[in-house]
Amino acid sequence: MNSRFSVFIAPLLIATALTSSLALAHGDDDSPAKPECPRGQVLDKKTQKCVLQTSKALSDADRTDYAYQLAKDNRYEEALALLDTLKDPNTAKALNYRGYATRKLGRTDEGIGYYLQSVKLDPQYAKVREYLGEAYVVKGRLDLAQEQLQQIKSICGNSACEEYRDLAEAINDSSKT
Numbered sequence: 266m267n268s269r270f271s272v273f274i275a276p277l278l279i280a281t282a283l284t285s286s287l288a289l290a291h292g293d294d295d296s297p298a299k300p301e302c303p304r305g306q307v308l309d310k311k312t313q314k315c316v317l318q319t320s321k322a323l324s325d326a327d328r329t330d331y332a333y334q335l336a337k338d339n340r341y342e343e344a345l346a347l348l349d350t351l352k353d354p355n356t357a358k359a360l361n362y363r364g365y366a367t368r369k370l371g372r373t374d375e376g377i378g379y380y381l382q383s384v385k386l387d388p389q390y391a392k393v394r395e396y397l398g399e400a401y402v403v404k405g406r407l408d409l410a411q412e413q414l415q416q417i418k419s420i421c422g423n424s425a426c427e428e429y430r431d432l433a434e435a436i437n438d439s440s441k442t
Contacts, residue, residue: 299338307331307347318347325351325359333362341366357387365396373403391420395428402439410436 302308302315309316310327318328328347336344344366351359360383368376380397383390398413414436417429424433 299334302331304343318350325353325356329356329359329362332359333365336362336366336369339369341370355382355386357383357390357393360386361390361393361396364393364400368396368400368403373400376400377404388416389420391417391426391428394420395432398432399435402435405439407436407439 305318306315307318307320307323307328308314308331309320309323310330311324316323318331328351332344332347335341335347345363348354348359348363348366354360354363360379364376364379364383366376367379377397377400380393380400383393384397387393394413394417398410398417401407401410401413410432414429414432417426417432418424420426421429424430
């Protein structure tokens, strides 16, 4: 009886362990996965296949999330081009990611403009406040960065959330320079 049990349970345990490690590898946190599709294509989350970024079947949410993956992979121009294909580019998330890509391209003031539009749409969006604060750090406006830090603390309810820690680190690092 024991050997029969082992024959069925062992593969099940292995499959469970592999599935768990894959979930962790994709990161259940906010950091985006590395882009997997060739230039000009986007991962369709529904089909799990790469499709042309101009595909009508592709949702704005998939385009927006993939644009963020591209930007986090230092592919800022591609991220902006993908955001240009959105049916509704005026969402808090899309404006935040547009701000991120433009800021990383050295166009900090333009990025701040997008961040402020995003904040207007969703004042409780901690990620945009983090990036806005980081842009203020770049501009040398630590007072404004500190304001964003306090807003994040209020949104998170404490200073333990990732957005708070990341902005606090950027402010701290800038004062060392």
